Amino acid sequence: EAQVTQNPRYLITVTGKKLTVTCSQNMNHEYMSWYRQDPGLGLRQIYYSMNVEVTDKGDVPEGYKVSRKEKRNFPLILESPSPNQTSLYFCASSLGDRGYEQYFGPGTRLTVT
Amino acid sequence: EDQVTQSPEALRLQEGESSSLNCSYTVSGLRGLFWYRQDPGKGPEFLFTLYSAGEEKEKERLKATLTKKESFLHITAPKPEDSATYLCAVQAPVGNTGKLIFGQGTTLQVKP
Numbered sequence: 001e002a003q004v005t006q007n008p009r010y011l012i013t014v015t016g017k018k019l020t021v022t023c024s025q026n027m028n029h030e031y032m033s034w035y036r037q038d039p040g041l042g043l044r045q046i047y048y049s050m051n052v053e054v055t056d057k058g059d060v061p062e063g064y065k066v067s068r069k070e071k072r073n074f075p076l077i078l079e080s081p082s083p084n085q086t087s088l089y090f091c092a093s094s095l096g097d098r099g100y101e102q103y104f105g106p107g108t109r110l111t112v113t
Numbered sequence: 114e115d116q117v118t119q120s121p122e123a124l125r126l127q128e129g130e131s132s133s134l135n136c137s138y139t140v141s142g143l144r145g146l147f148w149y150r151q152d153p154g155k156g157p158e159f160l161f162t163l164y165s166a167g168e169e170k171e172k173e174r175l176k177a178t179l180t181k182k183e184s185f186l187h188i189t190a191p192k193p194e195d196s197a198t199y200l201c202a203v204q205a206p207v208g209n210t211g212k213l214i215f216g217q218g219t220t221l222q223v224k225p
Contacts, residue, residue: 004156031211043157043200043215050211058212090156097211099145099164099204104156 002027004105006091012111013081021076021108023091031094032074033058033102034066036087043090049074050097081112115140115205119216126191126223134186134219136201144204146184147213148177151198160186160199191223 004025013019025032033048035058045058049068063085065077074093078085088109092102118137126132138146145164149157161170163179170177174195176187186199198220202213 033211040217042217043202043213045212048211088154094211099162101145101147101159101162102211102213103159104149106156107154109154 002103004091004093004103006089006105006108008108009106010109012113014113015082016080019078019081019110021078021089021091021110023074023076023105024072025074025091025093025103026072027093027103028071029093029095029103030071031097031100031102032068033092034064034074034076035090035092035104036060037090037107038087046076046089048097078110081110083112086110086112115203115214117201117203117214117216119199119201119219121219122217123220124222126188126221128192128223128225129190131187131189131191133188134199134201134221136184136186136216137182138184138201138203139182140203140205140214142205146179147202147204148184148186149200149202151200151218153198157200188221191221193223193225196221196223 007022034046035043047066049055091105094100094102120135148160151157161177166181198218200218202215
């Protein structure tokens with residue numbers, strides 16, 4: 001089944017404790033992206049990747065890191081999480097960056113206390 | 114500034130009562146307009162892509178249309194299982210971010 005998977009689905013952590021949210025897709029998509037969803041603010045792009053070893057900032061990159069060492073994986077790293085990073089996070093992938101629909105993962109609900 | 118506005122914010126319908134959701138957009142050079150369905154606590158599920166004014170797409174009880182300034186998602190004879198938040202997004206050509214600019218969504222509730 002074609003899908004985007006994320007782990008963990010739920011995470012409660014404390015301020016400053018490094019964490020990684022994994023994202024994997026099995027559709028051989030070149031483009032991958034991370035979004036966060038907050039009430040009243042909608043979905044906002046954090047980082048994106050056009051292909052292996054090619055990543056760039058989206059609209060809200062502060063406090064996040066990403067890497068793209070393999071085509072299928074695009075982990076999101078929070079080196080020192082803070083409470084304002086409490087949010088619902090989605091990974092998405094698509095064939096390319098222009099005009100292609102993006103397929104979203106199931107989401108990771110992160111709470112930072 | 115590229116912007117997407119959806120209306121209404123919330124819509125309550127009786128089962129079988131048809132209606133339309135609106136998505137107004139301002140973007141410099143549209144690469145695509147996308148409709149998604151999102152159930153609570155889940156990821157957006159892709160429904161349609163529209164690329165040019167006049168284009169229409171259908172899937173079961175849903176039909177999406179596009180003009181130069183807005184898109185409509187028509188729901189014909191909805192059922193309770195159509196209850197969800199419907200998101201509209203555009204992809205703008207500025208830069209190569211592939212970023213989707215989302216509206217705030219319309220939360221649809223269909224009562225039996």
